[in-house]
Structure formats: C-alpha cells, structure tokens
Amino acid sequence: MKRLLDDFRNSDRLLTLFTALSALFGAMLIVSLQRAGTYNYLRPQLIAAAIGTAAAFVTAQADYRIMVRKWYFFAIAAAVLAGSVFLFGMRVSGTDDTAWVSLPFGITIQPSEFIKPCFIITFTRHLSVLKRKSILNKPWAVLSLLLHAAVPVAVIHLQGDDGTALVFGLVFVIMSVFGGIKLRYFAALGGAAAAGLPFVWHYLMNESQRNRLLALFDSGSTAMADYAYQQYQGRLSLANGGLFGTGWMNGQRVAAGIVPEQENDFILTVAGEESGFIGCIAIMALLFTVMLLIILNSKNALTNEGSLLCAGAFAVIAAQTALNMGMVLGILPVIGVTLPLFSAGGSSLIGTLICIGLVQSVRIHRY
Numbered sequence: 001m002k003r004l005l006d007d008f009r010n011s012d013r014l015l016t017l018f019t020a021l022s023a024l025f026g027a028m029l030i031v032s033l034q035r036a037g038t039y040n041y042l043r044p045q046l047i048a049a050a051i052g053t054a055a056a057f058v059t060a061q062a063d064y065r066i067m068v069r070k071w072y073f074f075a076i077a078a079a080v081l082a083g084s085v086f087l088f089g090m091r092v093s094g095t096d097d098t099a100w101v102s103l104p105f106g107i108t109i110q111p112s113e114f115i116k117p118c119f120i121i122t123f124t125r126h127l128s129v130l131k132r133k134s135i136l137n138k139p140w141a142v143l144s145l146l147l148h149a150a151v152p153v154a155v156i157h158l159q160g161d162d163g164t165a166l167v168f169g170l171v172f173v174i175m176s177v178f179g180g181i182k183l184r185y186f187a188a189l190g191g192a193a194a195a196g197l198p199f200v201w202h203y204l205m206n207e208s209q210r211n212r213l214l215a216l217f218d219s220g221s222t223a224m225a226d227y228a229y230q231q232y233q234g235r236l237s238l239a240n241g242g243l244f245g246t247g248w249m250n251g252q253r254v255a256a257g258i259v260p261e262q263e264n265d266f267i268l269t270v271a272g273e274e275s276g277f278i279g280c281i282a283i284m285a286l287l288f289t290v291m292l293l294i295i296l297n298s299k300n301a302l303t304n305e306g307s308l309l310c311a312g313a314f315a316v317i318a319a320q321t322a323l324n325m326g327m328v329l330g331i332l333p334v335i336g337v338t339l340p341l342f343s344a345g346g347s348s349l350i351g352t353l354i355c356i357g358l359v360q361s362v363r364i365h366r367y
Helices: 002-010 013-036 042-061 064-069 071-088 112-132 139-158 162-179 183-195 197-204 207-214 222-227 229-241 252-256 267-300 304-328 346-364
Strands: 100-103 107-109
Touching: 002 346, 013 042, 013 252, 013 267, 013 346, 042 346, 064 071, 064 112, 064 304, 064 346, 071 100, 071 112, 071 139, 112 139, 112 162, 112 304, 112 346, 139 162, 162 183, 162 304, 183 197, 207 222, 229 252, 229 267, 229 304, 252 267, 267 304, 267 346, 304 346
Parallel strands: none
Antiparallel strands: 100 107
C-alpha cells in the first residue's frame, strides 16, 4: 500500500486529472446523443473506462524499461491481434471495413487499437538500439525503421481500415523525429510519396475513397451529396450551436440523429450544437493540455526509451485528434478516426488509456 501511495505521488496527477475530465466530457456527450436511438452507448463506454483505467494502472506500475527490453512479447501480442482479424474479422454497423472481432456476450473489439501501444514499445526499442549503436542515421538503419512501420500499416490497410493505417504512419513519423532521424530522410520520403500518388489513386484507393476526396473540392457535385453528406450535416450542427450552444440535452439535431455516426467519429458535432464554439474550444484545450503534459514527461524522462515512449503516446493522440477534427470540419475526407477520450468506442478508449499508462510508467519510474 505504501508503494502504491508513493507511485501515486510520483505520477503525473495533472495528466490523470485532464484525462479524466476529457473522458467525463465525452460521457456527457454520449448521454445526450442517446436520445437519438435505443442503443445504450453509455454502458459499454463506462465498462471500457473501468477496464482502461485498470489497464493503465497496471501499465503504470510496470517498469517501462523492462517492457522495452521484453519488446518481443508485445510484438507477438500485436501479431496475434492482427491475425485474429483475418481469421475472425467482421464488419460492424456504420463501418466499411472488417477490422473488428466478435467476442462472447455480444462484445466486439477493434484489435488495431491495442496494437498501437504494442507498436510504440517495439518501435521505441528499435530506435533506442540504433541510437545506442550510433547508427541511427545510416541509410539502411532508417530503411529498417521504415519497414518496421510498414508492417502494421500494410496489415491494417488489408483489413480496410485506412484511417487507422494513416495513424500508424503518422506515429512512425513523429516518433522518428523525436528519436533523432535527420530531416533529409523525411524530405526523401515526402518526395517518394508525392511521386507515388498516381499509383495510390488508381490502384490502392477504391471508388468510394476517391469520391470522398473529390467531394471536398466540389460542393455542387454528386459526390458531395453521396459521399460528403455526413460532413455537410456535421457542419450544419456546428453552425446551429453558435457561440454558446443550445444547452446540454437540448440539441434538436442531436436528438434526431441527423449526423450519421455522431456517437464516435462525429462526436464533435454533438459538442458543437449543444455547447457551441466555446464547447469545441474546451475540447481542444483539454486534448492540447493532455498532449502538452505528455511532451513535458518526454522532455523530463531520464532515459531515451522513456522519452520515446512518451513521444509515441503523444503521436497517437495528436494524430487522431488532427485527423478527426480535420474530417469533421471538411478539411479531410471521412476516414473513420475517433476523437481520443471523447468518442464512443470501448477499444479506442482502452487503447488510449493504456498509452497514458505508458507515460505514467515513465514518470513513476523516474524516482
């Protein structure tokens, strides 16, 4: 008990507070949007919050240095999770991918959300070993890092979940920057990506994905009506809230369920209608504070591994936040990325809380 109390004192209590406030705000939005249907989104969210909190607590208690040294356990876990989708994958309502697995008692999980902390740990190990051997910026070493990240990106792309695949790609970039990879390699990667855009457009993207992208630039097209309807209605809900919103549980568009998938990818529209521009800014402030606290923990970590683990947790939250808000505001196409800590979705919430647990482990084991 004394050790637990000491660990609590040594943890980042501000990070715990702002994480809890974010999840609580998200739960309030979920309570309101449940007026639109009969399904109880709050119950699985609360169960996921409890499981995620327990998982984060266990992760925080474990010494992060041991986790990084035993990276192969997490690599195996990630492989099993990814393989389970190809064996037992299913499509759930409101999605266009097969990235879900059904469990007993009607439970469904999205394994890719649990692969994220596994990837952070294995990639931290990879970066730290290369840096310790002073070969981090050798061309073949950078290529090995690229291949490391390409594995989860390719696997998740094959599952049809390109939004999550993009998150992994951004985590790779951010962690590599924090790890000390020189900018010339990113310039080369950007050039290669630009050169490969025609191939991606014609051979990797399907017709629906192409139309979602085209709809962003032609508001009068058929693609706009068919593929950007969700974004159009979402912006109407944001506009309907004005500065201060209609009030909690008073959003008429929320109650009518006009915005498809308002419980997960488009939960920001619920906040926009009921708490207005001020509420959206509050959400951004909460998430920005969580990310800032994680960066401070990365900066203050005593080891390179600790700094990289925090950078990975920051990357997951930052990438998902930017992608989610971009698609809600119509800057990016709809790619199925949840808003961390706010959107309904047990797998997403648990995965995010485990990432927070990694940061707390780095903080606790400084002492």
